[in-house]
Amino acid sequence: MKGPALAVLLALSAAACSRDRGVQAAEGQKPRAVRVEAAQVRDVRRQVDVVGTLAAREEVVVSAEVPGRVARRRTFDTRS
Numbered sequence: 001m002k003g004p005a006l007a008v009l010l011a012l013s014a015a016a017c018s019r020d021r022g023v024q025a026a027e028g029q030k031p032r033a034v035r036v037e038a039a040q041v042r043d044v045r046r047q048v049d050v051v052g053t054l055a056a057r058e059e060v061v062v063s064a065e066v067p068g069r070v071a072r073r074r075t076f077d078t079r080s
Contacts, residue, residue: 064070
């Protein structure tokens with residue numbers, strides 16, 4: 001299976017690299033203006049704006065086992 005697939009890939013690559021097609025396509029066209037800028041290092045913020053409904057994978061019900069009021073709540077930092 002790899003042999004025929006490789007042969008087809010090589011044939012397509014050779015056909016795609018033909019110089020005659022590019023020269024024919026470029027004939028009669030005016031040169032296009034190109035603007036060049038220096039590359040810059042920047043932070044890219046990953047943000048996606050969406051509209052829809054958010055559904056949880058699991059639901060949990062939290063309730064007290066004894067009646068009463070919570071006087072103080074302790075939190076623990078689980079980050080390492």
